Amino acid sequence: MERHITLGEFIIQNQKDFPYAKGELSALLSSIRLAGKMVNQEINKAGLANIIGAAGVENVQGEAQQKLDVLANDMFISTLRKRGEICGLASEEMEEHIVFNDEIHSNARYVVLIDPLDGSSNIDVNVSVGTIFSIFRRVSEPGTPVTLEDFLQPGHKQVAAGYLVYGTSTMLVYTTGNGVHGFTYDPGIGSFFLSHPNMRVKENGKIYSINEGNYVHMPEGVKKYIKWCQELDPATNRPLTSRYIGSLVADFHRNLLKGGIYIYPKGTKAPKGKLRLLYECNPMAFLIEQAGGKASDGHTRIMDILPTELHERVPFFCGSSEMVDQAEAFLREYQ
Numbered sequence: 001m002e003r004h005i006t007l008g009e010f011i012i013q014n015q016k017d018f019p020y021a022k023g024e025l026s027a028l029l030s031s032i033r034l035a036g037k038m039v040n041q042e043i044n045k046a047g048l049a050n051i052i053g054a055a056g057v058e059n060v061q062g063e064a065q066q067k068l069d070v071l072a073n074d075m076f077i078s079t080l081r082k083r084g085e086i087c088g089l090a091s092e093e094m095e096e097h098i099v100f101n102d103e104i105h106s107n108a109r110y111v112v113l114i115d116p117l118d119g120s121s122n123i124d125v126n127v128s129v130g131t132i133f134s135i136f137r138r139v140s141e142p143g144t145p146v147t148l149e150d151f152l153q154p155g156h157k158q159v160a161a162g163y164l165v166y167g168t169s170t171m172l173v174y175t176t177g178n179g180v181h182g183f184t185y186d187p188g189i190g191s192f193f194l195s196h197p198n199m200r201v202k203e204n205g206k207i208y209s210i211n212e213g214n215y216v217h218m219p220e221g222v223k224k225y226i227k228w229c230q231e232l233d234p235a236t237n238r239p240l241t242s243r244y245i246g247s248l249v250a251d252f253h254r255n256l257l258k259g260g261i262y263i264y265p266k267g268t269k270a271p272k273g274k275l276r277l278l279y280e281c282n283p284m285a286f287l288i289e290q291a292g293g294k295a296s297d298g299h300t301r302i303m304d305i306l307p308t309e310l311h312e313r314v315p316f317f318c319g320s321s322e323m324v325d326q327a328e329a330f331l332r333e334y335q
């Protein structure tokens, strides 16, 4: 029988590749894996909760969904707090970062930023959602309380990043700067197995993913790029295919596997875009670059942006390198 490598085994085997390896990052990734399994179990039950709550449809659905956001957030925080690898955590669900302020945690060297349940408005229609995470080494001295500056680091300083996608299968995809590796969850056994080693994105894909309903609000360069995607030109494989789930993790995952570009531009409704730099764009940028692709705000590499706020938003162009180059060229020409 073919030997299956579990995520746990893979993390241990590759520990030697981590900078400053002392086993803490491995342990941290294992904690994220555990929290992911717990969230996965809750999400799988979400449909049942909706059926039970069908009597008071609107109220209960709205509440249930909000509960899952909070539940996922609580599960990640409590799982990570129970171990000693991080000194603090920031989340989409919380205004300020959390300081883990006891002796064990304040000596820890890592901080985590998470979007515990991205795309959660998709839960009540049974569409994939995900968890996104980003890990930095702190810049402040171990032994002191974590500071905001520990979280406001440019993406190129990330030591690891990844996501869980709760889809037809649940998968965990991550990088520590040594390629991108994907693991599929076997719920019967309760383990993630290596299913997608060394994931690479095509240099040029056929899919463009953008919420075209926002067309009138978009910058001229993005409008022109969309029209270019739709034109007939067999030499450049056009028209392209439009695919948009509305769940960043699921859209990103599909484009990573098939080749494509994901765009969330700025617009008159969202002057800085919608997606958050620190726990949505940076981790995806790290992954896509490690897979051979590109991520930018239309002009600047995402991982070179110096953050100034925890929840700062940024326009996002991410995917196959030639497609991101092409979109950037339109922005340069038309602004």
Ligand code: AHM
Pocket: 092, 115, 117, 118, 119, 120, 121, 211, 246, 247, 248, 249, 251, 274
């Ligand atoms: P959320 O973090 O509140 O769930 O919002 C982020 C989500 C992404 O998953 C998705 O790509 C995007 O919002 C979709 O936005 P829109 O509905 O404007 O197209």
Ligand code: MG
Pocket: 092, 115, 117, 118, 119, 280
């Ligand atoms: Mg989100």
